Amino acid sequence: MHFQFDEETLLLIESMRKFLKTEVLPVEEKHKALIAGGKMSTEVAALGAQIRKKAVQAGFYTCHVPKELGGGGLPHVTTTALREEIAKSGSVILGMFVIGDPPCGPTAMLMMLNDAQKDRYLHPLMRGDVTTCFALTEPNAGSDIAHIETTATKDPNDSGQYVLNGNKIYISNGMFADFFQVFAVTEKGKGMFGGISLFMVDAKTPGITKRNMPSMGGDDFQADIHFDNVRIPAANLVGEEGFGFLGATQWLSGERLMMAIQAVGLAEYSLEIGLEWAKNRKAFGQPIGKFQGVSFPLADCATQLEAARWLTYRTAWLLDQGETAMKELAMAKVFATDVLQKVVDQVLQTLGGVGYMSDHPIERIYRMARVFRIGGGTSEIQRKLIAKSLGL
Numbered sequence: 282m283h284f285q286f287d288e289e290t291l292l293l294i295e296s297m298r299k300f301l302k303t304e305v306l307p308v309e310e311k312h313k314a315l316i317a318g319g320k321m322s323t324e325v326a327a328l329g330a331q332i333r334k335k336a337v338q339a340g341f342y343t344c345h346v347p348k349e350l351g352g353g354g355l356p357h358v359t360t361t362a363l364r365e366e367i368a369k370s371g372s373v374i375l376g377m378f379v380i381g382d383p384p385c386g387p388t389a390m391l392m393m394l395n396d397a398q399k400d401r402y403l404h405p406l407m408r409g410d411v412t413t414c415f416a417l418t419e420p421n422a423g424s425d426i427a428h429i430e431t432t433a434t435k436d437p438n439d440s441g442q443y444v445l446n447g448n449k450i451y452i453s454n455g456m457f458a459d460f461f462q463v464f465a466v467t468e469k470g471k472g473m474f475g476g477i478s479l480f481m482v483d484a485k486t487p488g489i490t491k492r493n494m495p496s497m498g499g500d501d502f503q504a505d506i507h508f509d510n511v512r513i514p515a516a517n518l519v520g521e522e523g524f525g526f527l528g529a530t531q532w533l534s535g536e537r538l539m540m541a542i543q544a545v546g547l548a549e550y551s552l553e554i555g556l557e558w559a560k561n562r563k564a565f566g567q568p569i570g571k572f573q574g575v576s577f578p579l580a581d582c583a584t585q586l587e588a589a590r591w592l593t594y595r596t597a598w599l600l601d602q603g604e605t606a607m608k609e610l611a612m613a614k615v616f617a618t619d620v621l622q623k624v625v626d627q628v629l630q631t632l633g634g635v636g637y638m639s640d641h642p643i644e645r646i647y648r649m650a651r652v653f654r655i656g657g658g659t660s661e662i663q664r665k666l667i668a669k670s671l672g673l
């Protein structure tokens with residue numbers, strides 16, 4: 282067993298650190314007022330687009346995309362290490378533009394596209410010219426994704442088109458995406474096995490309306506999207522009709538690993554802040570870290586964080602061995618996101634009043650941490666998957 286990164290990964294980690302230090306963090310510092318609190322806006326998206334272009338040139342943006350598609354083809358362990366660097370760098374928001382991850386960038390799901398679709402959607406995405414979003418959740422179907430109600434019916438008057446009707450909610454990057462990856466029912470009653478299809482839908486297609494859904498994150502990133510008799514060419518159907526769900530499971534697997542390591546990185550960054558404060562803040566004549574009431578909870582945080590980190594890396598390693606690792610992906614996601622919540626709460630407690638102030642980084646991470654247990658499949662759904670894999 283080896284618990285060390287190989288030479289190539291170490292070099293890539295080093296160049297990621299350099300990229301963040303020279304291309305990302307100074308831009309955040311320069312535009313401090315604009316990005317304070319991690320609020321996504323049109324202006325921040327424009328700054329992000331510049332970073333995305335630089336990340337494309339540096340090879341980071343598509344480092345996770347298979348070589349045969351023109352990406353870097355890095356193993357999961359290495360991309361996990363790079364994502365950890367971004368998450369623990371202290372980047373407020375622009376770090377999310379460095380690797381083309383969900384929801385905005387090229388994911389494993391887009392490997393299902395045919396050559397014409399790759400030319401039209403995947404390649405511009407990989408060049409950083411456009412962004413996308415993943416439109417699955419609906420008002421009446423979140424966890425229960427097999428029961429989505431959006432329909433795509435073949436137009437009886439024109440065999441070359443589908444007509445899309447329905448409503449998707451909470452769609453990340455929905456306000457900015459150039460095209461949507463939309464799941465819709467093509468055959469009622471068949472559910473996930475033969476009844477749900479995946480379509481590429483240009484954001485400017487007539488019949489689409491969208492509005493921002495303000496969130497606890499305080500940003501303009503989630504959208505409520507309505508499709509009202511939206512006509513889509515049959516050429517935009519991905520794969521076989523009725524079998525779009527394969528795409529959803531691939532997307533969600535990628536997102537779970539990504540969220541697990543982001544949670545680990547954010548928790549590492551938070552813990553550093555807490556430790557620094559505990560060493561320097563004095564009360565009753567000594568640093569507060571000398572009180573067991575402060576140091577033991579932080580020791581527990583460090584222990585749980587270590588466990589979350591290795592669980593996540595082992596999951597990445599299993600994927601590199603060709604395993605689907607459904608159980609481990611669910612375990613890593615549920616455990617690492619719980620640990621993030623515990624760590625950031627404990628660090629805020631250690632900081633006292635200053636941690637609750639809006640201009641302190643912990644205030645933002647505290648709010649962000651909450652969504653990690655909901656997005657990409659809730660913690661309960663992860664536990665359901667784990668229980669199922671245990672034969673329950």
Ligand SMILES: Cc1cc2nc3c(=O)[nH]c(=O)nc-3n(C[C@H](O)[C@H](O)[C@H](O)COP(=O)(O)OP(=O)(O)OC[C@H]3O[C@@H](n4cnc5c(N)ncnc54)[C@H](O)[C@@H]3O)c2cc1C
Pocket residue numbers: 384414415416417418422423424425450451452453454496503652655656657658659660661662665
């Ligand atoms: C900030 C944010 C960004 C998002 N981005 C996207 C996106 O880009 N694309 C997209 O498609 N979706 C997105 N979502 C939606 C997200 O995936 C769903 O919110 C999530 O899957 C839960 O669905 P729901 O909100 O409908 O809750 P529900 O499914 O209604 O669940 C409500 C509660 O019941 C629990 N529950 C449900 N079923 C079970 C069960 N069988 N056993 C135990 N407990 C259960 C849930 O865990 C939850 O606690 C986003 C959500 C948020 C908050």
